[in-house]
Amino acid sequence: xxxxxxxxxxxxxxxxxxxxxxxxxxxxxxxxxxxxxxxxxxxxxxxxxxxxxxxxxxxxxxxxxxxxxxxxxxxxxxxxxxxxxxxxxxxxxxxxxxxxxxxxxxxxxxxxxxxxxxxxxxxxxxxxxxxxxxxxxxxxxxxxxxxxxxxxxxxxxxxxxxxxxxxxxxxxxxxxxxxxxxxxxxxxxxxxxxxxxxxxxxxxxxxxxxxxxxxxxxxxxxxxxxxxxxxxxxxxxxxxxxxxxxxxxxxxxxxxxxxxxxxxxxxxxxxxxxxxxxxxxxxxxxxxxxxxxxxxxxxxxxxxxxxxxxxxxxxxxxxxxxxxxxxxxxxxxxxxxxxxxxxxxxxxxxxxxxxxxxxxxxxxxxxxxxxxxxxxxxxxxxxxxxxxxxxxxxxxxx
Numbered sequence: 104x105x106x107x108x109x110x111x112x113x114x115x116x117x118x119x120x121x122x123x124x125x126x127x128x129x130x131x132x133x134x135x136x137x138x139x140x141x142x143x144x145x146x147x148x149x150x151x152x153x154x155x156x157x158x159x160x161x162x163x164x165x166x167x168x169x170x171x172x173x174x175x176x177x178x179x180x181x182x183x184x185x186x187x188x189x190x191x192x193x194x195x196x197x198x199x200x201x202x203x204x205x206x207x208x209x210x211x212x213x214x215x216x217x218x219x220x221x222x223x224x225x226x227x228x229x230x231x232x233x234x235x236x237x238x239x240x241x242x243x244x245x246x247x248x249x250x251x252x253x254x255x256x257x258x259x260x261x262x263x264x265x266x267x268x269x270x271x272x273x274x275x276x277x278x279x280x281x282x283x284x285x286x287x288x289x290x291x292x293x294x295x296x297x298x299x300x301x302x303x304x305x306x307x308x309x310x311x312x313x314x315x316x317x318x319x320x321x322x323x324x325x326x327x328x329x330x331x332x333x334x335x336x337x338x339x340x341x342x343x344x345x346x347x348x349x350x351x352x353x354x355x356x357x358x359x360x361x362x363x364x365x366x367x368x369x370x371x372x373x374x375x376x377x378x379x380x381x382x383x384x385x386x387x388x389x390x391x392x393x394x395x396x397x398x399x400x401x402x403x404x405x406x407x408x409x410x411x412x413x414x415x416x417x418x419x420x421x422x423x424x425x426x427x428x429x430x431x432x433x434x435x436x437x438x439x440x441x442x443x444x445x446x447x448x449x450x451x452x453x454x455x456x457x458x459x460x461x462x463x464x465x466x467x468x469x470x471x472x473x474x475x476x477x478x479x480x481x482x483x484x485x486x487x488x489x490x491x492x493x494x495x496x497x498x499x500x501x
């Protein structure tokens with residue numbers, strides 16, 4: 104794609120796919136915009152940027168003016184799930200306020216979803232230090248569908264919002280009537296109101312799973328070896344592997360004795376962000392697996408935030424993740440394609456090991472509702488794990 108964009112002030116810029124010769128200008132842009140504090144490797148290192156440009160799932164777009172890179176944004180495409188991701192949006196300070204990113208994203212989204220039709224849905228996470236990025240995407244047709252507390256650390260921990268763009272036909276094959284535990288009903292109702300969805304099936308009672316001893320994990324953090332073992336597991340033991348986290352490659356592996364339990368994750372050691380990509384669980388109690396894993400991830404990897412994707416059709420996993428103090432952040436309708444060609448809803452659930460602070464965030468209306476749903480679950484969890492002391496009668500009587 105090569106196209107000239109005319110901005111409202113008649114400034115003309117060139118929109119194009121980024122190439123290797125553009126890398127120096129791209130890195131300079133991110134350095135100026137983020138004051139050398141950005142944590143994404145492809146936005147800070149030449150070798151990582153070149154590798155990303157060469158990857159088959161990447162569409163990297165830039166705007167150029169007088170042979171200088173003045174704006175950049177990266178798109179990734181998961182072809183089997185017809186799912187896209189937009190991230191690393193940046194505009195040079197002297198060009199901010201000219202709606203460059205709005206026009207870039209609008210042009211690219213129309214092509215990816217409704218012309219070339221590579222994707223049914225494309226998502227982005229937005230910083231909430233201001234309204235700007237949320238509003239830019241909403242004006243380009245995105246819908247706000249969640250908030251991720253403490254998800255990244257730039258100068259300090261930040262909460263990000265979820266924005267999703269849907270093609271005109273995205274919901275034609277959506278699997279209907281999610282099966283949810285009561286604690287997640289409000290989360291779904293927000294998306295239901297936005298898209299006029301059907302009611303969910305609420306499961307009030309699920310059997311409790313017997314408690315088990317803590318699981319002791321070993322770990323492997325050689326990224327190349329982790330990826331090799333992960334790919335081998337996907338081919339040799341796929342039926343026992345579970346989990347879904349698009350656009351992430353594991354760089355760390357936790358495993359218990361005799362390989363009964365394994366968790367593959369991606370850790371960003373600069374800010375402690377960790378995503379659970381896949382797992383094998385022979386323990387009956389998934390809550391125990393998650394709690395044991397979180398203790399290990401904190402101790403050996405410095406994890407400060409752990410995120411897990413949970414199906415809206417798996418109430419048992421929803422319940423056990425919640426009991427492991429993973430709280431619901433977002434509701435993503437039609438996120439993943441199942442084996443029948445139906446698009447299924449997913450939720451992001453996260454656990455933060457850093458104190459929550461929402462005093463400096465700026466949220467659009469929908470994401471305010473998701474924050475309220477998150478805080479309701481957080482408050483319920485506090486009450487559940489901190490039961491009042493019940494004094495035995497007469498114990499302090501003379």
